Amino acid sequence: MRVSRIRIFIISLLTSITMSAQHYVPADSLGFDSIVTDHIRKLPEPGLVSQLFKRQNKFTSYLDGLISGNEDKTFEKKIDINFIIMPSYTREGSFGIGGGATGLYRLDKTDSIMAPSDITLIGNVTLNGLVSLSANGNNLFPGRKLRHSYKMEFTYSPLDFWGISYEACATNPEIEYTRQQFRLTSDIVYNIGGPIFLGGALDLNYSYIKSISDPSYLEGQSTHHFFTSLGITFQYDTRDFIPNPKKGRNLVARFLVRPQFLSSHDRTLFNSSITYNSYQQLWKGGMLAFDIYGSYNCQETPWPLREALGQGGIRMRGYYAGRYIDNCMVSGQLEIRQHIFSRIGVAAWVGGGAVFSDYGNLRKENFLPNFGLGLRVELKHNVNGRIDYGFGKHTGGFVFSIGEAF
Numbered sequence: 131m132r133v134s135r136i137r138i139f140i141i142s143l144l145t146s147i148t149m150s151a152q153h154y155v156p157a158d159s160l161g162f163d164s165i166v167t168d169h170i171r172k173l174p175e176p177g178l179v180s181q182l183f184k185r186q187n188k189f190t191s192y193l194d195g196l197i198s199g200n201e202d203k204t205f206e207k208k209i210d211i212n213f214i215i216m217p218s219y220t221r222e223g224s225f226g227i228g229g230g231a232t233g234l235y236r237l238d239k240t241d242s243i244m245a246p247s248d249i250t251l252i253g254n255v256t257l258n259g260l261v262s263l264s265a266n267g268n269n270l271f272p273g274r275k276l277r278h279s280y281k282m283e284f285t286y287s288p289l290d291f292w293g294i295s296y297e298a299c300a301t302n303p304e305i306e307y308t309r310q311q312f313r314l315t316s317d318i319v320y321n322i323g324g325p326i327f328l329g330g331a332l333d334l335n336y337s338y339i340k341s342i343s344d345p346s347y348l349e350g351q352s353t354h355h356f357f358t359s360l361g362i363t364f365q366y367d368t369r370d371f372i373p374n375p376k377k378g379r380n381l382v383a384r385f386l387v388r389p390q391f392l393s394s395h396d397r398t399l400f401n402s403s404i405t406y407n408s409y410q411q412l413w414k415g416g417m418l419a420f421d422i423y424g425s426y427n428c429q430e431t432p433w434p435l436r437e438a439l440g441q442g443g444i445r446m447r448g449y450y451a452g453r454y455i456d457n458c459m460v461s462g463q464l465e466i467r468q469h470i471f472s473r474i475g476v477a478a479w480v481g482g483g484a485v486f487s488d489y490g491n492l493r494k495e496n497f498l499p500n501f502g503l504g505l506r507v508e509l510k511h512n513v514n515g516r517i518d519y520g521f522g523k524h525t526g527g528f529v530f531s532i533g534e535a536f
Contacts, residue, residue, distance in 0.1 A: 202234075202511040204246045209235040212509055214532075218254050221450050221527040222289055226256030230532050232513050238272035245270065245371045248513070250532050259308075261286040268372050277327070279372075280316045285309070289452060293347050294433040296456045296485050296496055307342035311335070311434065317363045317384070325368045331384050333359035337434035348433060355434045357393040359401070361386035373533050374512045375409045376417060382406075388435075399435070400428045407536050415469035420462075421445070421481075421536040427457045429488065437485050439498065440522075443529040444536060446483050446500045448520020450527065454498070456485035463500065465535070475506035475514070479535075498523050 203210040211233035218228030230253070234246040249267035254260070266281035291307045292299040312334070319329030339353040362385050369378035381404070388399040403425040410418045423445055425437055437459035440449030445461045461483025469475045484496035502520035509515045509532065518529040529535075 202246070204234050204236045204511075205239055205242075207235075209233045210510065214509070214515070218256070218530060219528060220254070220256065220260070220530070222287065223254065223256035223260035223262075224258045226254055226260070228252070228254040228530070232510055232532050234510060234513070237270065241272065241274070244274050248373050250373075250513075252532060259286070259288050275321045276318070277321075278316070278318045281314070283311075283313045285311050287311070290450065291342070291347060292453060292455075294349060294351070294436060294455050295487060296454055298347070298349075299454045299456075302347065305343045305347060307347075308340040309337065310340060311337045317365075319363055319365050325366055327363075327365040327367060329363050329365075331359070331361040331363045331386060333357070333361075333386060335359070335434055351432055352394070355394050355432050357388050357395070357399075357435060359386040359388045360392075361401075369407075369409065371512050374514060375407075375419075377409050377411060379409070380405070380407045395432060397430065399431055401431075401435070402426050412466070415475075417467050419465045419467060419534075419536065421465075422462045423483075424460045425458060426489075429457070431457050439483060439485055443518070443531050445481070446498070446520070446522065447479075447518050447529045447535065448500065448502055448527045449498070449522045449525055453525070454485050457487050458489070458492075459483060459485045460492075463536075467506070467534075473508035475508070477504040477506060477516070477518070478502070479504075 211231055213229070213231045215227070215229045218226045220226075231249075231251045233249045235249075236244075236246045238244065247267065247269045249265065252262070252264045254262045262283070262285045264281065264283040267279075269278040271277065286308075287310075288306065288308045290304050292304060293302045313336075314332070314334040316332045317329060319327035322328050334357070336356045337354075339348075342348070342353070345353075364381075364383045366379070366381040369375040369380050383404045384402070386401040388395070388401070390396065390398045393399070404423070406420075406422045408420045410420075412418050427435060427437070433455070436455050436457055438452045439446040439454040439459070439461075441451045445463065461481065463479050463481025465477055465479035467475060467477045478501075480501040482497055482499050484492065484498065486492045486496050500520060500522050502518055504516055504518035506514045506516050513532070514534060515532050516530070516534065518531075518535070520527060520529060
């Protein structure tokens with residue numbers, strides 16, 4: 131069954147990765163009429179298939195796109211975007227239908243050195259009623275000084291639940307609950323010299339538990355919460371391309387305050403987190419990627435803001451999202467990525483992590499292993515679709531996503 135799911139996913143990727151608009155508006159087009167005329171009537175420059183058959187139509191242009199869709203076309207188009215519709219599967223949501231779009235664009239087409247901006251949209255509906263919508267991306271502004279990174283996510287999730295602390299999750303039997311959640315993470319930073327950026331952070335979080343089979347698992351906490359987080363972001367970044375770096379390093383430190391008067395909680399809360407990534411070429415087509423993450427929440431932090439292993443398909447891949455939850459988290463992973471041919475690549479990683487209430491209670495028993503294998507298909511220039519299968523302590527599962535894990 132798992133092999134069949136992988137085959138379906140791969141076929142869907144290969145046949146839909148270039149459902150992008152093959153027409154583009156010339157940079158010197160003026161006026162609405164000329165834009166409409168160009169979009170309707172003009173075909174792109176003939177590609178390999180069109181030249182081979184000495185004929186160009188919509189079908190040969192589509193086949194041209196299958197071959198050349200991973201080329202950088204951001205200087206030709208306002209936005210170079212591809213669409214995907216395919217069967218989906220997640221441990222949390224079972225089978226369903228998923229769709230996505232990934233786009234690259236340039237806010238300054240005169241700068242050929244700066245990497246393009248990017249946006250990724252993902253939607254998913256599953257048989258057990260899970261609904262998720264997300265948008266994330268990076269805006270790189272002219273002058274290479276200002277950048278904006280963001281992620282928005284809405285989920286309606288019937289999920290399994292074990293508790294809101296590591297100790298509870300390790301001993302409690304599984305129950306069910308249904309949660310609605312909206313989250314926004316936004317950072318605007320300004321280059322203050324070299325690879326160093328400094329700026330502000332804004333996080334919004336609204337969470338609501340619609341139903342839960344055993345309310346005692348919340349340990350007396352409310353089922354409704356909303357939070358506004360304000361803070362400072364420090365970044366040291368030498369990556370060559372944010373969605374899929376081939377070289378460089380990235381260090382991000384965020385310090386957040388959640389004021390009582392902007393939240394539903396009865397006290398002001400604090401959070402600090404740090405992320406470090408490095409990328410190193412090993413040999414032709416091969417690279418080594420490294421990720422370290424740590425997050426600390428103050429005591430009495432409510433359940434929506436706590437750290438959950440496996441959440442987001444970035445770290446501790448293969449663990450059921452929310453299987454282990456607590457105030458704080460540390461994790462690390464080492465991944466080898468290897469290009470095979472054309473748009474196809476593979477990845478393998480090993481790592482581990484832990485959730486815990488505070489650093490005084492961090493013990494070796496909290497640490498859990500993680501390793502896995504993955505397939506990569508290049509959807510757009512330097513933007514991959516990925517299928518990962520991760521293993522953990524008495525668990526394992528697939529992760530399907532657009533963009534590298536880190």
